[in-house]
Amino acid sequence: MSYRDLTPGLGTIDVVPRRFRGIVRFVIEWLPLLIVAGLWEYASGTVVPAAILPPITEILNIAVEMVISGQIFPHLRVSLYRIALGLGASIAVGVVLGVGMARIQAVEDFFDIFLTLLYPIPKTALVPLAILWLGIGTQAAILIVFLACLLPVVLNSYNAAQTVDQNLVRSARMMGTDDWKILWKVVVPATIPEILTGIRQAIPFAFIALVSAEFIASNRGVGFEILRHGQIGNYPEMFAVVIIISATAYLAVRGFEILKEKVVVWT
Template sequence: MSYADFRLETVAETIPNPFRRVVRFVFEWIPIAIVAGLWELASGTAVSSEILPPPSAVFAVSWELLVSGRILPHLQVSLYRIGVGLGLSIVVGVALGVGMARVKPIENFFEVFLALIYPVPKAALVPLAILWLGIGTETAILIVFLACLLPIVLNSYNAARNVDRNLIWSARMMGMPAWKLPIKIVVPATIPSILTGIRQAIPIAFIALVSAELIASNRGVGFEILRHGQIGNYTSMFAVLVVISGTAFVAVRGYEWLERRVVTWT
C-alpha cells in the first residue's frame, strides 16, 4: 500500500464506493495543484519569469518535447541506463543480501564495506568512475547500480534473517540438501521484502542517473537539463525536469500496479 493509499484509507471508508476513486484522485493531486498555483503566481512577480518560468509555459514546452520527439532519444538512453543499473543491482543485491543473512563469513566480509559506502553520496563517486570508465553510459550505469544496491541488499538481508525456522527445519527433515535451502526456501520467503526494496530503489535510480548525467554524459535527460541551463533556456530546462519527473512517477506507479496484480499472494 502506498503512502497516499494509507493516508486516504480512513476517509475513503466513509464515502460511497462509486465515488471513492474520484475522491482519492482529487486528494492525491491537491498538493500538486497548490504548488503549481503558487508557482504561477510567483513567476513574474516575486521572481523574474526569465529565471522562474510559469508552469503553464513549462508544461507546454514539456508537451512539445514529447510530441515532437526531441526528448525521446535522450529519454531512451536514460531509461536504458536505469534498466541495466537497476537490473544488476537486483541480481547482485538479492544474492548478497541472502548470502550475508545465511553465511556468516559473507556477512563479516561485506558488512563493514556496506557500512562505509552507505553514507557516501553516489554523485561524489562520479569523478572516480570517469577515471575508470570515461564519460558515457558505463559511468551512469555504475552510479545507478551503486545507488540502488543498498536498499535491495538491506531488504533481502533482513527478510532472509527472519525466515521462519520451521520452514528450514521441515525442508531439512524432508532431505533437502543445505545448498538448496537458499534457492528453494529462503529466496521465495523473502520475495515480499525484495519487491519492497526494488520499489524503494526505482526513484533512487532516477536521482542517481540525473546526478551522473549532469557530470559525466553527453546524452540523456541529465545532459539536456545541464545544456539548457548553461545557455539560459530555463523554460526548456524545467520542461525536461517535468518529463523525467513524470517518467519516474509512471515507473513507480506502474511497478506498484504490477506488484499488486502479478504477485497477489505476497
Template sequence: MSHQNTTFDQRLLDSFPPLVRPIVRFVVEWLPLVIVAGLWEYVSGTVVPRSVLPPMTDVAGTAVTLLTTGEIIPHLTISLVRVALGLGASIVVGVLLGVGMAQSDRVENFFDIFLTLLYPIPKTALVPLALLWLGVGTEAAILIVFLACLLPIVLNSYNAAQDVDQNLIRSAQMMGTDGWRVTWKVLIPETIPEILTGIRQAIPFAFIALVSAEFIAANSGVGSQILAYGQIGNYRPMFAVIVIISITAYVAVRGFEGLKERFVVWI
C-alpha cells in the same frame, strides 16, 4: 509512521459513500501537485522573473512539444536503458548478497564493513570516481545507478531472509535440499514481498542518481540535456525536461506498485 498514515487515509476514505470514494482518492492524491503548480504559476513573473522561472503552463507546453517532435525521445531512451541496467544489476547482486549475508556469518562479516562505509556516502559524490575509472559515457552512469540502488535491496533482502521460518529450511534440508538450492527454492521465494519493497524504494534513487551522473559523466541522456539548456540560459526547455523525467519516474514507481500488488497475490 507510514502504516499509521495509510490506516488514517483508509479510515478517511471509508467515511465517504462508495460512489464518491474514487473521486475523493483522486483529489487527495493530486491536490498537492495542483497546489505546487498553482504556486509555480503565481511566483513566475511576480516573485521570480519569468526569464528565470518560466510559468508552469509554458513549461508544460514545451514538454509536450519536446515529446511530440521526438527531440527528447533519444535522450530519454538512453536514460531509461541506463536505469534499467543499473537497477537490474543491483537487484541481482543485492538479492544474492542480502540473502547470503543472512545465511552465512562469513559472507556477512566480509561485506558488512564495505556496506557500512558505503551507506552514508552520497552516491553523487562518487560520480568523479566513476568518470575517472570508466570515462564519459553509459558505463559510468550505470555504475552510479547500481550503487545508489544496491543498499535498499540488500537491506530488505537481508531482513526478510532473517525472518524466514527456520522450520521451512529444516524441512527442505530433510528432504534433500541443501546448499544454494535452499536459497533458490526456499529463501528467495519466501522473501519476495520484502525484496519487491526494496526494489520499490530503489526506483526513485535510480532516477536521482541517473540525472546526477549524466550531469558530469555523460554527453547524452536527460541529465546532460538539463545541464546543456541551463548553461545557455534556456530555462523553459530545461524545466520541461525536468518535468518529463519526473513524470517518467512517477510512472515507473506507480507501474511497479501495480505489478507488485498483482504479483504478490499469486505468491
C-alpha cells in the same frame, strides 16, 4: 503517510461512500501538486522574474511539444537504458548478496564493513572517480546507478531472509532437503515481497543518481539536456525536461507497484 496507510475511522477513505472513493483518492493524490502548480504560476512574473521562473503553463506546453515532436526521446532512451542496466545489475547482485549475508555468516563477515562504509557516502560524490575509471559516457552513469540502487536491495533482501519463517526451513530439512536447495527453494521465494519493496525503493534512487551523473559524466541523456539548457539560459526548456523525467520516474514507480501487487498476491 498516504490514504492507504490510514486505519478505518473518522477522516479516512473508508468513511466515504464506495462510489465516491475513486474521486476522493484522485483529489488526495493530485490536489497538493495542483496547489504547487498554482502557486508557481502566480509567483512567476510577480514574486520571481519570469525569466528565472517561467510560468508553469509555458513549461508544460514546451514539455508536450518535446514529447509530440520526439525531440526528447533520443535522450530519454539513453537515460532509460542506463537505468535499466544499472538497476538490473543492482537487483541481481543485491538479492544474492543480501540473502547470502543473512544465511551464511562468512559472507556477512566479509561484506559487512564494506557495505557499512559505502552506505553513508553520497553516490554522486563518486562520479569523478567513475569518470577516472570509465571515462565520460554510459559506463560511468551505469556504475553510479548501480551503486545508488545496490544498498536498498541488499538491506531489504537481508532483512527478509533473516525473518523467514523457520517452520518452513525445518520442514524442508525434515524432508531431506540440503542447505543450498533450502536457500533457493524456500528462503528466496519467501523473501520476494520484501525484495520487491527494496526494488521499489531503489527506482527513485536510480533516476536521481542517473540525472546527477549525466550532469557531469555524459554528453547525452536527460541530465545532460537539463544542464545544457540551464547553461545557455533556456529555463523553460530546462524545466520541461525536468518535468518529463519526473513524470517518467512516476510512471515507472506506479507501474512497478501494480506489478508488485500482482506478484505478491501470486506468491
